[in-house]
Amino acid sequence: GQNIDQPTEMTATEGAIVQINCTYQTSGFNGLFWYQQHAGEAPTFLSYNVLDGLEEKGRFSSFLSRSKGYSYLLLKELQMKDSASYLCAISGGYNKLIFGAGTRLAVHP
Amino acid sequence: EPEVTQTPSHQVTQMGQEVILRCVPISNHLYFYWYRQILGQKVEFLVSFYNNEISEKSEIFDDQFSVERPDGSNFTLKIRSTKLEDSAMYFCASSEGTSGRGETQYFGPGTRLLVL
Numbered sequence: 419g420q421n422i423d424q425p426t427e428m429t430a431t432e433g434a435i436v437q438i439n440c441t442y443q444t445s446g447f448n449g450l451f452w453y454q455q456h457a458g459e460a461p462t463f464l465s466y467n468v469l470d471g472l473e474e475k476g477r478f479s480s481f482l483s484r485s486k487g488y489s490y491l492l493l494k495e496l497q498m499k500d501s502a503s504y505l506c507a508i509s510g511g512y513n514k515l516i517f518g519a520g521t522r523l524a525v526h527p
Numbered sequence: 528e529p530e531v532t533q534t535p536s537h538q539v540t541q542m543g544q545e546v547i548l549r550c551v552p553i554s555n556h557l558y559f560y561w562y563r564q565i566l567g568q569k570v571e572f573l574v575s576f577y578n579n580e581i582s583e584k585s586e587i588f589d590d591q592f593s594v595e596r597p598d599g600s601n602f603t604l605k606i607r608s609t610k611l612e613d614s615a616m617y618f619c620a621s622s623e624g625t626s627g628r629g630e631t632q633y634f635g636p637g638t639r640l641l642v643l
Contacts, residue, residue, distance in 0.1 A: 448628035448629035449628075449629035451631070459636065460634040460635060461570060461618070461634050462634070463633065466629070466631055468629055505569075505570065507570075509628065511583050512583045513558060513622060513630055513632070514583050514585075515562075515570075515572060515632060518569065
C-alpha cells in the first residue's frame, strides 16, 4: 500500500524561507511531485523528483531521499500569494498520483 | 499556454440521476485521468486512460462510473446513479504519454458536483 504524511498546517512570514516535509511509504515509485493548490482551485505543478538530490526552480526547490522515503519543498522569499496548500504526491502504477492530505501554508506580513 | 478545460464548472443533481462530466485534455497529450476531492479532504485518484482503454482504476471507480473518449478531443466521466457521497470536486488531468511512467500531470479547473 501507500502512505504519505505531511504537516497539516504551517505559518511563515513574508520574505522568509519555509520547508515543508513529506514522508512516504510506497510499493511502487515512479517519482515524487509537489503541487500547489489554492482554495477552490486545481492543483498546479511545482516540481518533480525521481532521483535523490535537490531540484531547484526559481524560488522553489525540492529534495528527495528515496532510501529514507523523504522529500521536502523549500520556498524562499515568501510572498503573500504563496499562501496555499502544498500537496506531496507519489507517482505509482501506470502514472497514477497518490496525494498526501496537503500542508496549508499561511504567509503573513 | 495549452490547458485542460472542463465543463460544467458546477453541476447540481438529484440522487439517483446520471451525470456526465466533460474534459478537453491538452491537445497533444495521450494519457488522461480523473481525480476527485471531497471538500476538505485529499485529492483521490479515480482512473487513468490511455490508447482508448482504462490503464488503471481505484477501488472508488466502481460499476457506477465509466469513462469515454467519444471523439478526438473530449474525455468524459459518467456517474450512472449518483449518491450523496459523490458530491465532490472532480478534476480531469492529462499528461504527454510519451515518456512512460512518472509523467507530469496537468489539471483542469474542476467540476464541482453537488448531489441532493
